Amino acid sequence: MAITEPDVGLLTSSAQIFSSNHTLPQIRAIHKTLHVQVDDKATRLRTQVGGSYRELLGTAETIVQMRTDMEGAQTTLAGMGGRCGRAVVGGKVTALASFVDHEQEQSSLSLAARARLLEACSRTVGRLLSRTNPDLSANAASKTTKASARQQRHQNRQQQQSWGERLMLASKVLVLSRLLLSGMNEKSGDVPSSKTRSKQSALQDAAVLSSIEASKRTLGSLRRRLRDIIEVVERSVPTTASEKAAAEAEEADDDDIDGANEDGGDDEDAREQRDRNRTLSAAATARDDLLRALCAHSLATTSGARDVLWQLLHVRSQAMALAFEMDDEEHQNHHQADLGQQLLDCRASWKADNVLRGLALYTKTLLDVQALLPHRLPEALLGLKRRALLDDDALRQIEGLRLDVYSRWCGEDVQYFKPYIRHNDLDATQAREMLSKWAERGSEVFVSGLQKALEQADESSTDKPRPGQPPAIRRYLDMHAIVDLRTRVLQLWIHDSSKARGFDPSELLDKMRAVFNQQMLQVLATKVGKLRLVGSEVAATLASWQDGVSDRHAQLWGNSNTDKDYKAIDTDLSEGAVSFVRDVVTRLHGRSDVVAKAVTSYITWRHVVDDVAAVVDQLRKQRWDNDMDDIVEDEDTIAQRQQLLSKDDPQTLHDRLEAALDTAFQDLNTQIAAEWAAVAKSDTISATTKGNIAMYLVRVLREIRSRRPATSSSTAVGQLGLQIIPELHAAIVRVVVVSPLEQFTSKTLTRKTVAGRGLWDVAGTSAALPSTPSPGVFRFLRDLSTAMDTAGMDLWSPAAVAQLKKQVSEQLGEQWTKLLETADYLQETAEKTNGSKDDDEKEDTSTSSTEALSADDRRDLLKQWLFDIAWLRCSVGSDSASSTTGKKDKSKKKGIAELEDAVFKRTGLSEDKEANGSGSRTPQQRISKAALDYWKKTSLLFGLLA
Structure with missing residues (x-):
């Protein structure tokens, strides 16, 4: 049963508490309750006393302040009364004249100070926009310590400023200079023309004005240079991953390299991870510089986010177009010392670099716009408006400006100026639409530029250069250069397109495949079609055939009587047996000079065809997997891409190669058959010459047939020359047997x-x-x-x-x-006659x-x-x-x-x-x-x- 707590308010004495009506627990509860009530009342009392004390103190302070004010009022009234005298007023009038001169002097000082600040602005912007990387921070002049070389290089890299930071500082300084110029109202008379001014002051003001004019001209050129550098930063692209890794490796510290060598080097996975981290870090740094450059453009031109995005897309589109417009003459002027094959290789190199640069600009634009919008760029523009320009820490740390001295001479319009930039005039939908339209036009520009870069020069052109014009050097990209460019371009697109959102990479991939396939098929047809040069060589040899010259060849064992131009085989093997074996094979196979020309032409063509076949095999062995860890592609997408790039395209090339070989050998067969038919039907050519020509054709056909392309299964390749070989053999036999038959008929049969x-x-x-x-x-x-x-x-x-x-x-x-x-x-039935022969009649002894x-x-x-x-x-x-x-x-x-x-x-x-x-x-x-x-x-x- 719960104990009922007594009401303390009803108790009037201690006797009532300790009476028999209350138990000991109740007494303890009463005691506790009484203590709580006592503490509560004491607290309320202290609060009331404190409040009353504060009110008394306030009243006392008010009384003291009123007394002080009264004393001040009395002092003021006394002073005013004292200055109302006649002598005092006269002194004021006298002093007023000197006060006007002081104001004029103050105005001149203010103008000179702002002119000095304007000069400092021009010098600062010039240093910021120079090619060197000056150290403009306040703590730049740190003393050299005894730290290690590694720490020294690390500090130097930290002190260096990127182009984005320098452009931001330069744009802020230019904004400050624009404010200073707008505040200098020359027409309203910042420099008063008082007759009381001294001649020296007038000369000083003229020097200040000329300094201001010079600063205006300098700042105008610097603004143009700022815009140019901003465009350069906007259209700059990072290097490829391998080049980045190489550049980072070159910039690595010597101590780190030595440590790696001592430890035996990192494993391959760790090295790849380090290179990937460096690549990502370089890409992030480049994007930060781009963001600062966009902010600098916004500051310099007071452009909003929409205008900044349009300017970025415009600059990137121009850069893509210019990447493919470098013509041969311009490049030849840059590389005038390189001739021949070096120039051909150089041409292929700069064409590939231009194509890769164009594609890198395209992919980088997609990734940069998606990374900067819709959040980073507006937030960065908003950050420029949060504080006054002169309160910027970066500006105050520039020692050359001396803002701690010159800021007090600036007006309020300069001291409290905050940039006004529209940062919220572009939402995500508008940015996506602008990027989509630009991506569509950019893909067309890239595909057309790629096609232009892959165009082959017409080698068959025989146009002579005009008088005074140097002969044009014929250059073109061969199959290896095209395949290498194809590999690099597609790898770059596969690597970067997977990061872009809202775009189908297969569309541009199909367009690039079509361009590369078209060019490779064209080059393949051109190279295989050059088999006609073998037929042209044969036709030229037959046209200029000379008996005893064209048909002369060295015998295997040598013959000093008939082959005076050919010596015996040199059997000296002191320098190896290569030349000996080559000489034996040449003589054994009857490879005369005319045969060697045709065979050499065919061997050259055969090497080209073998290179094409090797290219086809190379395309089949390529793998097109995306090795990025943060991008996971669908297996169907990877399989489809592998099917297109490593199976369908090589198969198309192989089929076209087979068809081209079939056509080329058919044409060669027709050409050689026509040449022999013309020789065989000619009445002006002797039988001996025809036989020698037949020997030449047999040797040429044999050499060609023995070196037929191994990869070809065409019937035309196997049927080369089979139609006319029996006729050639017959012509050869007629020449060979004529002399032995004549000797046999005239001497043996008689x-x-x-x-x-x-x-x-x-x-x-x-x-x-x-x-x-x-x-x-x-x-x-x-x-x-x-x-x-x-x-x-x-x-x-x-x-x-x-x-x-x-x-x-x-x-x-x-x-x-x-x-x-x-x-x-x-x-x-012949009768035996012993008569003598008549001296005037002579008969043939072979018939009678x-x-x-x-x-x-x-x-x-x-x-x-x-x-x-x-x-x-x-x-x-x-x-x-x-x-x-x-x-x-x-x-x-x-x-x-x-x-x-x-x-x-x-x-x-x-x-x-x-x-x-x-x-x-x-x-x-x-x-x-x-x-x-x-x-x-x-x-x-x-x-x-x-």
């Missing part, structure tokens, strides 16, 4: 005696038959093989040898058959003779001919393959085969089999077998015919 008749083979009761060919036939094959060797061993492919055997067989059969039918001494042979001599001669024909059939006969087996196709006998049958019929030999030591064979079979055996023994003597 012989009536049989050499070696006593060595004929006699087997048992069989008739005696020859076992060796006649010396003339042997000499014929020797002359034929020698002629083939003289023409060149490289010419005699199996098809050429087959053509030679065919022609030799046909011509031998034709001439031998004609002799067999027309010679008198081979006819059985005045002396007829006896039957035995004629049969012996025909038997020897039969052996010779059988032996020739083994070497040059078209049916030699069937004759080796002793079987002949009667329906397909041509040339020597027909001749052999005709001679056999005239020999009188029986077609019946004879019994001899080797079995039962007919005489013809015995001769064929003996001829075949003899050919096997002697075939190696005629290597090309074997």
